[in-house]
Amino acid sequence: MDNCIFCKIAAKQIPAQIIYEDDDLLAFNDINPAAPVHFLIVPKKHVATLADCTAEDAALLGKISLLAPKLAQEQGVGYQADGNGPGTGGFKTLFNTGPDGGQEVYHLHMHVIGGPRPWRRSLA
Numbered sequence: 001m002d003n004c005i006f007c008k009i010a011a012k013q014i015p016a017q018i019i020y021e022d023d024d025l026l027a028f029n030d031i032n033p034a035a036p037v038h039f040l041i042v043p044k045k046h047v048a049t050l051a052d053c054t055a056e057d058a059a060l061l062g063k064i065s066l067l068a069p070k071l072a073q074e075q076g077v078g079y080q081a082d083g084n085g086p087g088t089g090g091f092k093t094l095f096n097t098g099p100d101g102g103q104e105v106y107h108l109h110m111h112v113i114g115g116p117r118p119w120r121r122s123l124a
């Protein structure tokens with residue numbers, strides 16, 4: 001996709017702090033982090049929004065969702081269950097969709113946000 005900043009990052013045409021890559025996905029730190037840990041998980045293929053996903057993208061969305069807690073753990077903000085109570089640690093996952101959803105980059109991405117608060121108000 002021409003002129004898509006995340007396609008350009010996926011193609012290594014512009015730099016990013018990449019923390020994970022496989023055949024389908026890329027994860028990199030957000031350039032303007034809202035919290036101590038803030039990275040984005042994106043598909044390498046261009047999909048504009050969550051609302052553009054179809055049943056064919058179910059596996060891709062599943063991969064993104066399963067990758068988030070693994071990378072959160074690696075980045076020091078993993079969730080630890082304790083059996084009874086709420087556990088400790090944890091992170092926020094977020095897809096913004098469309099202007100009313102606050103989406104600025106029209107290439108599907110999951111935000112993964114964590115670490116000690118305060119965070120930027122819009123995401124806290």
Ligand code: 5GP
Nearest residue numbers: 005016028029030031032096102103104105
């Ligand atoms: P959205 O508002 O679309 O859900 O989130 C887009 C996110 O992409 C924002 O948090 C913004 O800081 C981040 N972002 C925009 N341009 C770049 C870039 O060139 N590199 C990186 N690493 N992040 C970007």
Ligand code: ZN
Nearest residue numbers: 004007046107
């Ligand atoms: Zn794109």
